[in-house]
Amino acid sequence: MQDQRLVESLQAGDEQAFRGLVQxxxxxxxxxxxxxxxxxxxxxxxxxxxWLGVLRGLSGFEGRSSLKTWIYRILMNRAxxxxxxxxRRKALFxxxxxxxxxxxxxxxxxxxxxxGKWIQSPSNxxxxxESQLLSKETQEVLAQAASALPAAQRAVLQLHDVxxxxxxxxxxxxxxxxxxxxxxxxxxxxxxxxxxxxHEEGVK
Amino acid sequence: xxxKELVCxxxxxxVSDYLExxxxxxxxxxxxxxxxxxxxxxxxxxxxxITIESVGSLSVEKMQPETMDEFLHxxxxxxxxx
Ligand SMILES: [Zn+2]
Numbered sequence: 001m002q003d004q005r006l007v008e009s010l011q012a013g014d015e016q017a018f019r020g021l022v023q024x025x026x027x028x029x030x031x032x033x034x035x036x037x038x039x040x041x042x043x044x045x046x047x048x049x050x051w052l053g054v055l056r057g058l059s060g061f062e063g064r065s066s067l068k069t070w071i072y073r074i075l076m077n078r079a080x081x082x083x084x085x086x087x088r089r090k091a092l093f094x095x096x097x098x099x100x101x102x103x104x105x106x107x108x109x110x111x112x113x114x115x116g117k118w119i120q121s122p123s124n125x126x127x128x129x130e131s132q133l134l135s136k137e138t139q140e141v142l143a144q145a146a147s148a149l150p151a152a153q154r155a156v157l158q159l160h161d162v163x164x165x166x167x168x169x170x171x172x173x174x175x176x177x178x179x180x181x182x183x184x185x186x187x188x189x190x191x192x193x194x195x196x197x198x199h200e201e202g203v204k
Numbered sequence: 205x206x207x208k209e210l211v212c213x214x215x216x217x218x219v220s221d222y223l224e225x226x227x228x229x230x231x232x233x234x235x236x237x238x239x240x241x242x243x244x245x246x247x248x249x250x251x252x253x254i255t256i257e258s259v260g261s262l263s264v265e266k267m268q269p270e271t272m273d274e275f276l277h278x279x280x281x282x283x284x285x286x
Contacts, residue, residue, distance in 0.1 A: 013283040015276060022275050027264030034265070044271075051275055055282040106216045107248075116211030118244035126250045134261070142258055161259040167224060178226075186220035193255040 003067040007058060022051065025068065028163050029075055035154050036079040046082050050075045065172060069165070072173045106190035123200065138199065145195035149188050156181060157188035210238040215245045219252050 009017035029050065033043035053074050061070055113119055146154060155174060159165045165173070171181050210218075215238050221227050222235050239246055 011286070013280075015279060018279045019272065019276065022272065023267070026267045026271070030265040030267075048271075048274070052278055052282075055279065105213075106219075107213070109213075112211075112213045116213035118212050118242075121244035122247040122251055124247055124250070125254045126247075134258075138258070139261070143262060146259065146262060157259060158262075161256050162262050162264070164260075182220055182224055182226055185224075186217070189220060189252060189255055189259070190216070192259060193251055196255055196258070197251065 003061075004063055006067060007061055010055075010058060025071065028158065029072070031158060032072070032155060033075060033079050035151050035158065036076070037083055038151075042082055043079075046078045047075065050078050053078065065169065069169045069172060072159075072165075076173055076175075104191075106186070107194070122197070125200070128200075138196070141195055141199045142192065145192045146188075149191060153184045153188035153191075156184040157192070160185055161189070208234065210234045212238075212242060212245055212248075215239075215242070216248060219249060222249075223252070223256075 006017060006021065010021075026047065029047050030043060033046045034040060037043045037046065050071065054071055057074065061067065065073075111119055146157060149157065152174075156170060156176075159170045159173065160167070167178055167181055167185075170176065171178050174181070176184070215235065218227065218231070218235055222232065227235060239249065
C-alpha cells in the first residue's frame, strides 16, 4: 500500500519522494553491484542505469513484490548484462557457488572431539560489553571478514542480514532456490563468526 | 549411542536453518533438545545471533552529492517527458 502511494508521488513528480528513495537505497545497491561486478566505476554506472530503468518502468510496477525488491531485481539484471568475459562467470554465480562443496566446516574440525563434542566450550559473548562488539576494531574485523567472502555468500549476507530482505525476496532477486540461499547465508555467517571469535581470542 | 541424538559438530551446521525456521519438526525437536542439554552449543547459538546482529551494522557505500544532483536532473527530465 505504501509502495503504491510512493509510486503515485513519483509519477506526480515529487522530488522529495524520489530523493528519499534514492538516498535510502543507493549505498546498498552500489554495494551489491560491486559484489557482482567487482569494478567500482562499472558498478556506479549500473546503479545509475538502474534508477533510469526504475523511472522508465515505473508505470509497469504492479505491486506483486515490494518496490524495493522490484528495484533490486532491475539492478541484478543490469549488473548481469554489464559484465562480460571472465567476470561474467562470477556475476552469474547464482546456483554454482551454493552447490559447490564447501571444504571448510562452519567450525574447524579440531575444535571437536572424535565423537563431535566441543573440546572447549565456546566463550560467552553475551556477557561481553556491547561497546566491545561495536568498537571500531570489531567493525573492521567484521567488514574484512565480509569482504573476504565469495561473491554469492556476500550478496546473500548483505541482503539478508544488512538490508533485512526476507529469504523469498532474496531468492527472487538473486535467482536462487531457497535451500541454496540458506546454504550461502549459513556459510557466510559462520565465516564471519569465526573471524570474530579469532579476533576475540587474540584480544584476551 | 542413539543415532538420532545430535552432536555439537552437527548442531553448528543447522543453526541458520533453525533461525530461519527451515528445519523439519523432527530436526527442530532434536536441535532444541541438544540446545537444552549442551551449554557449549547454547553459547555457540548466542555467538551466531550476536554475529548476525553485528553484521546488520555494517556500513554501506556513501553517495557523492553530485550523484544525487544527476539523479534529480534525470528525474526532472523523466517527469517532463511523461
Ligand atoms: Zn553441543
